[in-house]
Amino acid sequence: MTGRIARRFAALKTAGRGGLVTFVTAGDPDFDTSRAIVENLPEAGADIVELGMPFSDPMADGPAIQAANLRALKSGASLARTLELAALFRARDADTPLVLMGYYNPIYAMGTERFVARARDAGVDGLIVVDLPPEEDEELRVPARKSGIDIVRLATPTSDDARLSTILASASGFVYYVAVAGITGTKSAGRDSIAAAVARIRKRTALPLAVGFGIRTPAQAAEAANLADAAVVGTALVAEIAACVEAGKSGEAAEAVLSAVRKLSAAVRAGKG
Amino acid sequence: MTQINTFRAGPDERGHFGIYGGRYVAETLMPLVLDVERAYAAAKADPAFDTEMARYLTHYVGRPSPLYFAERLTAKFGGAKLYFKRDELNHTGSHKINNCLGQILLAKRMGKKRIIAETGAGQHGVATATVCALFDLPCVVYMGAKDIARQAPNVFRMKMLGAEVRPVTSGSQSLKDALNDAMRDWVANVESTFYIIGTVAGPHPYPAMVRDFQSIIGREVREQMHAAEGRLPDTLVACVGGGSNAMGLFHPFLDDPGVTMVAVEAAGLGLDSGKHAATITGGRPGVLHGNRTYLLQNADGQIEEAHSISAGLDYPGVGPEHAWLNDMGRVQYVSVTDDEALEAFQLCSRAEGIIPALEPAHALAHVAKLAPKLPHDHILVMNMCGRGDKDVFAVADKLGVKL
Numbered sequence: 102m103t104g105r106i107a108r109r110f111a112a113l114k115t116a117g118r119g120g121l122v123t124f125v126t127a128g129d130p131d132f133d134t135s136r137a138i139v140e141n142l143p144e145a146g147a148d149i150v151e152l153g154m155p156f157s158d159p160m161a162d163g164p165a166i167q168a169a170n171l172r173a174l175k176s177g178a179s180l181a182r183t184l185e186l187a188a189l190f191r192a193r194d195a196d197t198p199l200v201l202m203g204y205y206n207p208i209y210a211m212g213t214e215r216f217v218a219r220a221r222d223a224g225v226d227g228l229i230v231v232d233l234p235p236e237e238d239e240e241l242r243v244p245a246r247k248s249g250i251d252i253v254r255l256a257t258p259t260s261d262d263a264r265l266s267t268i269l270a271s272a273s274g275f276v277y278y279v280a281v282a283g284i285t286g287t288k289s290a291g292r293d294s295i296a297a298a299v300a301r302i303r304k305r306t307a308l309p310l311a312v313g314f315g316i317r318t319p320a321q322a323a324e325a326a327n328l329a330d331a332a333v334v335g336t337a338l339v340a341e342i343a344a345c346v347e348a349g350k351s352g353e354a355a356e357a358v359l360s361a362v363r364k365l366s367a368a369v370r371a372g373k374g
Numbered sequence: 375m376t377q378i379n380t381f382r383a384g385p386d387e388r389g390h391f392g393i394y395g396g397r398y399v400a401e402t403l404m405p406l407v408l409d410v411e412r413a414y415a416a417a418k419a420d421p422a423f424d425t426e427m428a429r430y431l432t433h434y435v436g437r438p439s440p441l442y443f444a445e446r447l448t449a450k451f452g453g454a455k456l457y458f459k460r461d462e463l464n465h466t467g468s469h470k471i472n473n474c475l476g477q478i479l480l481a482k483r484m485g486k487k488r489i490i491a492e493t494g495a496g497q498h499g500v501a502t503a504t505v506c507a508l509f510d511l512p513c514v515v516y517m518g519a520k521d522i523a524r525q526a527p528n529v530f531r532m533k534m535l536g537a538e539v540r541p542v543t544s545g546s547q548s549l550k551d552a553l554n555d556a557m558r559d560w561v562a563n564v565e566s567t568f569y570i571i572g573t574v575a576g577p578h579p580y581p582a583m584v585r586d587f588q589s590i591i592g593r594e595v596r597e598q599m600h601a602a603e604g605r606l607p608d609t610l611v612a613c614v615g616g617g618s619n620a621m622g623l624f625h626p627f628l629d630d631p632g633v634t635m636v637a638v639e640a641a642g643l644g645l646d647s648g649k650h651a652a653t654i655t656g657g658r659p660g661v662l663h664g665n666r667t668y669l670l671q672n673a674d675g676q677i678e679e680a681h682s683i684s685a686g687l688d689y690p691g692v693g694p695e696h697a698w699l700n701d702m703g704r705v706q707y708v709s710v711t712d713d714e715a716l717e718a719f720q721l722c723s724r725a726e727g728i729i730p731a732l733e734p735a736h737a738l739a740h741v742a743k744l745a746p747k748l749p750h751d752h753i754l755v756m757n758m759c760g761r762g763d764k765d766v767f768a769v770a771d772k773l774g775v776k777l
Contacts, residue, residue: 157676158550158662160557161400167544179674205398205661210675232398232661236388257402259564264405282402283562 105198105226106251106274109148110309110330119326120148121369122311123362124202124335126169127152127186128178130346130354135173137355138342139190143197145359146366149311149331150190151229154183154203161231163286169339172346180207180216184223191224200227200253200274208241217244227251227274235267242271251275256302258282258294265305275309276302278329280316286336289315292324299329319368326369334365381628381704384695389578389665392701394694397577398661399557406564407664411579413484418586423479430475434508435465437472437590441598441755446725447745454609454748456741457602458728458758459595459623468731468760469591469619470501474570476587478505481568488567489513492556494521494549494615495686495733496528497760498572503537513537516556518548521685528764546679549615549689553663573616574693577664581693588622595755596626603753609634611744612757613737614707615651615687617696619759628704637696638740640682641709651680652709653692654700667694683712683772684732686760714739716772719762731760732768 103111113120123142128135142150155173159166187199201220208216208230220228228245230238235254242252251274259282260268269276278298280290295312302310312325313333325332338358345354384391397407417423431437440463444456461469481489489511493499499515506513515532519541522529532539545551560569574581574588592610599607610627612620614637627633642650650656653668660669662677670678670690682688699705710718715732718739723729730738737756745754762769770777 155676157545157678158554160554160663161402161561163558164544171545174676179676181674206669206671206677207675209659209661209666210671210673231400232664234397234399234401234404237396237398255401257400259402259405261405268401279402282564284558287562 104249104251105196109198110275113148113330118370119329119372120331121146121322121326121366122149122151122313122331122333123147123338124151124153124333125338125342125358126155126166126173127183128155128173128176129169129339129342130172130351131176132178132182132186134351134354136186136189138358139186140193141355141359142362143194145362147197147362149198149200151200151202151333152183152187154180154201154207156204156207159204161284163284163336165286165336165339165343168343180211184219187220187223187225198226199224200229201225202229203231205230205233213241214244217248217250220250221248225250227253229253229255229277235271246273253277255279258298265302269306272306272308275311275330276306277333278302278310278312280312280314283314285314287315289317289321292328295325296328319364322365323368323372327372332369337361381699381702382625384698385578385582389582391695391698393659394666394697395578395581396666397664398666399577399664400561402561402564407577409484413480414579414583417480417483426479427476431472431590435471435475436463438594438598439463441595441602443602444726447722450725451742451745453750454745454752454754455750456745457753457755459591459755460758461591461619462731462758462761466501466504467763468497468501469588469622470498470572471504472590472622473572473584473587473618474498474501474505477568477570478509478511482509484568486566486568487511488563489570490516490556490559490567491570491572492516492549492552493572494552494688495684495731496521496525496532496764497686499537499539500528500531500535502570503532503535506537507535514559515539516542516552516559518546518552519543520547521549524768525685525764526767548685550677550680557663573618574621574695575616575663575665575667575691581665581695584618585621585625585695588618589625591619591622591757592624592626595623599753599755606630606633607753607755608632609636609744609752609754611636611638611737611741611754612759613638613687613733614692614696615640615689615733616691617693619757621693621695623757624705635705636740636744637705637707638737639707639709640684640687640736641711642681644711645709649681650709651682651687651689653690654696654707655709657690659697662691665694667697668692683715683768684736686731686733687736708740710736710739716769718742719769728758729762730758731762732765733760734758
């Protein structure tokens with residue numbers, strides 16, 4: 102049986118359009134608000150839900166997602182709570198792929214086998230662990246694959262052909278192309294550079310390809326989803342949460358995020374076909 | 375102790391010391407980290423690199439640093455014969471320059487146009503700013519806002535040397551966060567920039583490379599001790615934050631079973647207070663800043679803030695080779711509190727006329743406990759890895775003196 106990720110990309114292909122992957126940090130700004138966001142993402146138009154696992158030292162993230170991690174941790178987030186949130190999401194939605202993204206230490210602290218078992222039970226479909234390159238990921242990849250959880254690999258502007266071979270050798274689910282060399286939420290890549298990278302990666306893998314980093318607007322999302330198989334938007338959504346929190350209106354964060362997702366989704370859906 | 379043939383063969387080709395070390399970095403950085411490894415291997419095999427390094431170490435840094443018999447403290451402690459390895463006499467005032475010189479020569483070989491570094495106490499920042507001035511490369515130093523406040527003299531020195539000091543206001547605003555921001559800079563400027571890491575941590579090859587550059591300390595001690603006493607020392611003592619001065623002293627002696635080694639961590643307000651930086655004594659294995667090693671962390675794997683009076687030891691991790699040497703039982707890891715270090719700081723100043731940095735003051739505080747219990751013919755070498763000029767304001771403040 103193929104997993105939810107493969108089924109979703111197959112469905113997108115049939116529908117003749119690219120997909121929208123949305124990222125928010127689990128538990129940001131607090132568990133209940135985060136739940137209200139995450140549970141309603143599919144209805145707002147997210148094709149794949151990516152959930153950040155909060156970490157105290159998110160080295161690959163820009164200021165917006167750093168702040169999201171700290172807001173979540175301050176309100177009691179933990180890896181166990183993230184898995185609870187995942188399970189609640191899965192109880193309401195049997196089809197939308199759920200991918201956890203984060204850093205290795207909390208997973209290592211829980212124990213990779215235990216984490217994988219709990220993630221599987223919570224209905225998680227894929228993992229992106231930013232600071233766990235292929236050379237070091239066997240202790241997570243082996244149990245994850247056995248449990249049917251994909252290890253989604255990152256390809257970047259610095260990945261030359263030799264490096265791409267290493268990255269793609271044991272990749273599964275989809276490939277996440279990091280469109281700019283840098284941290285999240287800063288620079289944006291141009292259309293040509295994304296198109297060239299997509300062509301280069303496509304030559305080496307049949308896996309679906311999502312593009313992220315620097316994609317903020319509905320137009321950018323539509324363009325990236327058009328060039329690849331899906332576009333990932335994170336910082337722009339997290340910024341909606343931050344704006345509400347800073348204005349003292351945390352209660353409005355869920356609607357702000359979902360409204361932004363609806364706009365992104367409309368653009369992505371109109372982009373092809 | 376586990377029986378193995380040598381303690382000096384590590385790391386393996388992927389940078390592991392047992393389960394520790396490795397390369398845990400974002401994919402964007404991987405090709406670059408592999409480049410650094412290749413370039414360093416080539417430099418190591420090139421005698422010209424060695425010659426150039428030796429020339430600067432002699433005429434610019436002032437090596438070899440003396441091995442000094444601390445006669446007054448020896449008498450005061452009434453036991454072991456105490457020697458100081460005087461790396462505080464190096465140009466820039468600490469052992470940090472040994473490593474910075476090696477790395478900037480490597481950066482030049484790699485054709486890099488820009489240097490970044492992180493710093494805690496500012497010693498590594500000053501040493502990096504210094505070599506950047508010497509080799510005419512732009513330099514950005516990331517430093518926690520909290521550390522900027524308590525190490526004002528070093529901040530000004532870096533600026534005088536032409537470096538840009540970028541305050542880091544995220545997280546605990548100290549060394550760990552400075553490392554995070556340096557890595558964020560690196561990932562955004564991979565092509566142009568060389569990251570001079572200041573300690574024996576980070577992704578492979580940094581822990582081994584920094585150790586190699588610092589091992590000049592232990593190699594000199596071997597020779598100097600042979601000249602002074604005609605034999606090897608019995609015990610080596612060094613402080614450990616990330617652990618570069620300790621690795622530099624210890625590594626050449628790891629396969630001499632008669633040499634005992636003690637690494638001194640910062641116990642801050644006490645191990646039970648929760649406010650300390652004793653990573654090996656009080657932490658457990660995890661993954662941060664490119665390597666697997668002992669970390670101060672909570673049950674959920676979130677990194678905890680370290681605490682130490684010494685900004686240079688105020689880090690919740692430690693070099694992976696130390697983690698391994700601890701598990702193998704080859705090096706003993708102990709800890710010393712802020713107050714004990716402060717007392718040793720004053721003791722050394724008055725007894726020997728040497729104002730130590732707060733970092734080696736931790737090592738001395740342990741020597742003060744150890745030496746009296748050892749016989750007179752026991753030879754103890756402590757690495758005086760930095761001088762205390764940078765700490766006078768912080769110490770005055772702690773002692774309630776207004777400057």
